[in-house]
Amino acid sequence: MDCQNFKELLDSYLCGELAVETNHTMLCHAERCCVCRGEMAARRRLRASLRSACSKEKMSDQAMESLRARIRSEAGVGAQAARIVNGKWMRGWFGGLSKAWFLTPAVVALLLVAALGLYVLRRGNSDEVRRLTPEQIKALELSGSLMADSASGHRGCAVHFVNAAGPAEMPDSVREYDPACVGLEKIAAEGAGGLLLRAAHVCESGDRKFAHLVYTRGGGLVSLFVTVRDCQALKSGAAPPFSGLSLGPQRFTLDHIAVGAYQTLKRIVLVASDLSEDETGALLERLARPVVEHLRKTEAGAGLEERLVGFEGREKNEFNRD
Amino acid sequence: MEQNDKLRRLEIFEADALGFSTQLFRVALRVCRDREQAEDLIQETYLQAWRSFHRFEIGTNLRAWLYKILFNVHYSEVRRGRPELAPIEEMIAETIAYDPPTPQHLTEEDVLAALERIPRDFQVPVVLADVEELSYREIADALQIPLGTVMSRLSRGRKLLRMELANYARGAGYQVAN
Numbered sequence: 001m002d003c004q005n006f007k008e009l010l011d012s013y014l015c016g017e018l019a020v021e022t023n024h025t026m027l028c029h030a031e032r033c034c035v036c037r038g039e040m041a042a043r044r045r046l047r048a049s050l051r052s053a054c055s056k057e058k059m060s061d062q063a064m065e066s067l068r069a070r071i072r073s074e075a076g077v078g079a080q081a082a083r084i085v086n087g088k089w090m091r092g093w094f095g096g097l098s099k100a101w102f103l104t105p106a107v108v109a110l111l112l113v114a115a116l117g118l119y120v121l122r123r124g125n126s127d128e129v130r131r132l133t134p135e136q137i138k139a140l141e142l143s144g145s146l147m148a149d150s151a152s153g154h155r156g157c158a159v160h161f162v163n164a165a166g167p168a169e170m171p172d173s174v175r176e177y178d179p180a181c182v183g184l185e186k187i188a189a190e191g192a193g194g195l196l197l198r199a200a201h202v203c204e205s206g207d208r209k210f211a212h213l214v215y216t217r218g219g220g221l222v223s224l225f226v227t228v229r230d231c232q233a234l235k236s237g238a239a240p241p242f243s244g245l246s247l248g249p250q251r252f253t254l255d256h257i258a259v260g261a262y263q264t265l266k267r268i269v270l271v272a273s274d275l276s277e278d279e280t281g282a283l284l285e286r287l288a289r290p291v292v293e294h295l296r297k298t299e300a301g302a303g304l305e306e307r308l309v310g311f312e313g314r315e316k317n318e319f320n321r322d
Numbered sequence: 323m324e325q326n327d328k329l330r331r332l333e334i335f336e337a338d339a340l341g342f343s344t345q346l347f348r349v350a351l352r353v354c355r356d357r358e359q360a361e362d363l364i365q366e367t368y369l370q371a372w373r374s375f376h377r378f379e380i381g382t383n384l385r386a387w388l389y390k391i392l393f394n395v396h397y398s399e400v401r402r403g404r405p406e407l408a409p410i411e412e413m414i415a416e417t418i419a420y421d422p423p424t425p426q427h428l429t430e431e432d433v434l435a436a437l438e439r440i441p442r443d444f445q446v447p448v449v450l451a452d453v454e455e456l457s458y459r460e461i462a463d464a465l466q467i468p469l470g471t472v473m474s475r476l477s478r479g480r481k482l483l484r485m486e487l488a489n490y491a492r493g494a495g496y497q498v499a500n
Contacts, residue, residue: 007421011480012473015451017458042424046433046487047452053430053437054453059347063361067343068336070365071372075332218457 001029006036010043016218016275020162023219027155027274030256040256044276140244141235142252142261145206146227146268150261151254153205154223154272158214161199162221170200174211177202180267180298181211181226187294188213188224191286195222207232215287220275224287226295229268241265245292249284253277260284264295335375339368342385345454346392352442352449353396363399367392389456389464397466421481425491436486444479451476 006029012018013026030037059067167185174181185200195215203212210225229239244250244263251260258280259272269291271284343364350360350367371378371391378387437445450456450464458476462469 008477011452011476012458015455015458039423042426045426046424046484049428049430049433050437050449051453053434054348054449057348057351058344059361059364063364064343067365067368068340071335071368072332074369074372075328 001025003029003033003036006030006033007039010036010040013219014040014043014047014276016220016279018219020216020219020221023221023274024159024162027256037256047276048278136240136242137247139234139236139238139240140247140250140263142250142268143233143235143237146208146233146261147252147254147259149206149208150210150223150225150227150259150270150272151257153203153208153210153212153225154221154257154259154274155255156205157203157212158199158221158223158272161214162216164198164214167197168200168214170211170213171202174202177209178211178226178228178267180295184211184224184226184291185213188287188291190290191288193286195283195287217275220273220279222271222273222275222280222283222287224291225268225270225272226291227268227270229263229266233268243296245296249281249288251277251281251284260288262288262292264292265299267295267299269295331375332372334380335372338384339371339375339388342388343368345385346388349389349446349449349454350392350396352446353392355438355442363392363396366395366399370395383460386456386460386463389450389460390466393464393466422484422488424484425487428487428491432487432490436483436490439486440479440482444475444482447472447475448479448483452480 006026009018009022009026013023018026030040170181170184172182174184181202185197189197192215195217197213197215199212199214201212203210208227210227213224215222215224227233231237231239233239243265247263249260249262251258253259257272257274258277259270260280261268261270269288271280271287273280273283275283346367347360347364350363351357354360354363367388371388374391378384437448440448447461447465450461451458456464458469458472461476462472465472
């Protein structure tokens, strides 16, 4: 592929309209040619600017209300029925409850307790996020080697499976690497709608091992990795005794591969793709969540508990010792 | 019973179909280039969609279906069926043999202004693909034109947009590679 071909196909590549093989050729060319790499970045920025500029254009509230009223009028729905459609809380058992709730103080008490419980729960969650000090957030920074290994694992390994006949199954030998990754493809399947699983295996990239699921979507390749949260995985050189889950996903882009990562206590789940950053972001949440939840439960079942309070540095880190 | 079914259908329509109103409006604005007309187009689109909603198969591509109705309404409103594009395409083809590098350091306002300056028949596919992220096939279905024509208009529309931006960037004193 020459630069002229690359430029002609670039927009279709960014739209995910090219065949997987052509995507690979595009990436190979971008890796070799810094001018085309720059053009790819500039067009990505242009698309983002376009989306952002156009997304500010919205219908007025008045037009929206008028639209709803006309549809309801067209549907022959009267004022009372329209209220029912508007206020979904009026329907079903809750609608019935609303008629009698003032007769049953116990129901009122129950609702108050539920509301209080929800408040406490939400407050608790936000407290957990607030409890992370800047020092603790810094302790969660991923190492450059983990970033490089995951990006090159995606580029170097996943690309060999673009045409593999799916669906794949994780081999039992994964137990030797990490028992929690047995059946990983089934755990991830809950969030993998619209993706085709091409491969499931354990692989190495750089000095790091990964349990690796390879998916394709349209013309794009997506990798889900699970790796050990060891001292080389974090910039500080030590894994802290708390997970990074309250921070949400940590995102980075390396060599045009967008990656997002979640840290549980003992493991790191990464989703890498050559789709746009926005698409990867949307996939990250969906694909990683069931895996993260499974790992979190496994770790809790193994007696591992987070210790946030009193964390003062790596000398208190018990997880690094195993 | 029938009234309950209708209410349920209306509820689904309001929850699902009206959720796309902002996206449809953005495209309607590009098509009409006038806010009031765009709002009228959206009203008519949704009314027609509601009238046909009992035939819509839940679970299929609702967004693409709504876009198709939007362009149907638009084409019938301008009373010319499909727009005549060939002469414009030929004219444009001569002017965009050169594809400039994408300029940098431009604001969203610059980008929007450049988009406004390109002919509507090229602007609409660019917005459908690059802003609303419809697939090329969905765009072809919505605009009721062949896939090849969509690709050709997209290619030219994007080049025109880059040319507008490059011209603006040069005028504003930014450096643009040749």
